[in-house]
Amino acid sequence: MFISARRKLTAWYLVILMSVSISFSIVIYRGMTAEIDRFTQLQRVRIERRFDDAGLPRPPILIDRDMIDEAKQHIILNFLGVNGIIFVVMGGLSYFLAGKTLEPIQEMVEEQHRFVSDASHELKTPLTAMKSSLEVYVRDPKLTLGEAKQVLLDNIQEVNRLQSLSESLLTLSENQSNNSQHLLAQISPKAIITKAYNQVKHSADEKKIKVRIVSIPDRKINGNEEKLIELFTILLDNAIKYSPEGKSVLIIGKLIKHGIEFRISDKGIGIDEKDIPHVFDRFFRSDSARSRAGVGGYGLGLPIAKKIVEFHKGSIHIESKVDNGTTVIVFIPLV
Numbered sequence: 332m333f334i335s336a337r338r339k340l341t342a343w344y345l346v347i348l349m350s351v352s353i354s355f356s357i358v359i360y361r362g363m364t365a366e367i368d369r370f371t372q373l374q375r376v377r378i379e380r381r382f383d384d385a386g387l388p389r390p391p392i393l394i395d396r397d398m399i400d401e402a403k404q405h406i407i408l409n410f411l412g413v414n415g416i417i418f419v420v421m422g423g424l425s426y427f428l429a430g431k432t433l434e435p436i437q438e439m440v441e442e443q444h445r446f447v448s449d450a451s452h453e454l455k456t457p458l459t460a461m462k463s464s465l466e467v468y469v470r471d472p473k474l475t476l477g478e479a480k481q482v483l484l485d486n487i488q489e490v491n492r493l494q495s496l497s498e499s500l501l502t503l504s505e506n507q508s509n510n511s512q513h514l515l516a517q518i519s520p521k522a523i524i525t526k527a528y529n530q531v532k533h534s535a536d537e538k539k540i541k542v543r544i545v546s547i548p549d550r551k552i553n554g555n556e557e558k559l560i561e562l563f564t565i566l567l568d569n570a571i572k573y574s575p576e577g578k579s580v581l582i583i584g585k586l587i588k589h590g591i592e593f594r595i596s597d598k599g600i601g602i603d604e605k606d607i608p609h610v611f612d613r614f615f616r617s618d619s620a621r622s623r624a625g626v627g628g629y630g631l632g633l634p635i636a637k638k639i640v641e642f643h644k645g646s647i648h649i650e651s652k653v654d655n656g657t658t659v660i661v662f663i664p665l666v
């Protein structure tokens with residue numbers, strides 16, 4: 332698909348470049364021939380004037396038209412040669428430029444393909460499970476009302492999970508577009524973190540996890556409030572989700588060079604060293620996260636978090652040790 336697009340774009344570049352080059356050649360050719368005609372005319376007048384000044388009768392002045400035509404043909408041949416060279420050189424250059432122009436588009440399209448196939452895979456698995464369980468129960472003549480209700484309840488749970496998956500996919504795709512139209516304002520980091528904490532408070536209380544918020548600098552960040560709340564909600568949610576009951580989670584803020592560094596630390600299950608480079612990949616979940624019953628997720632939280640941080644021109648990275656806890660370090664510039 333991209334090969335033919337590249338060829339077409341090359342052809343368009345060449346058409347534009349050659350039209351410019353040929354137009355210039357025609358203009359220059361016209362100018363040169365007009366100059367030759369003017370020069371010949373001038374010569375004739377000068378010779379006649381010399382004869383007039385000397386008081387001699389004017390002889391017939393014959394101009395060699397063949398020579399002039401030959402000169403004009405020479406000019407045409409030169410222009411053809413130059414345009415031929417331009418065609419070959421510009422052809423190569425256009426092909427190269429077409430490739431460079433299409434490169435980011437190709438990457439984007441490939442990324443979209445991967446996104447759609449990953450997403451459909453994630454959606455397909457629970458849908459297939461739901462469909463087959465419903466089909467089995469529908470065919471069962473001995474199905475009691477109680478059993479039927481249980482099946483429906485199980486399916487509602489599955490539907491809820493699918494709903495949260497589709498919401499996460501939507502958020503990721505919104506953040507993927509990196510739309511700079513998102514409203515920016517001067518935001519207090521303290522307010523953001525408090526709002527994010529309120530979103531996860533219920534699950535923290537359920538697991539008796541204490542969340543401590545320490546020394547958040549009293550400076551404003553130029554950012555998008557909704558996105559930043561989402562970022563800290565994801566990170567706090569993970570810290571709580573991957574911590575055993577009764578542990579604590581700590582958020583520390585520190586003003587460093589034109590920005591604020593936030594550290595969100597937990598004393599949870601930690602991440603295997605080999606998994607750390609992959610945690611920002613879409614749909615990645617470590618084996619320990621998958622194997623833990625009751626710990627839901629689709630591996631979309633950290634990719635969304637990364638996009639939000641990139642939108643704010645900041646950085647995010649993770650330090651972690653298995654069974655020793657995890658610290659996510661986020662840097663957000665003030666302006």
Ligand code: ADP
Nearest residue numbers: 569570573616617620628629630631632633657
């Ligand atoms: P999800 O939590 O929905 O699985 P994320 O993208 O938020 O997806 O995280 C990706 C993976 O990174 C998780 O599945 C888990 O393996 C690991 N991870 C993220 N945060 C933590 C944490 N605080 N402690 C331990 N593991 C974590």
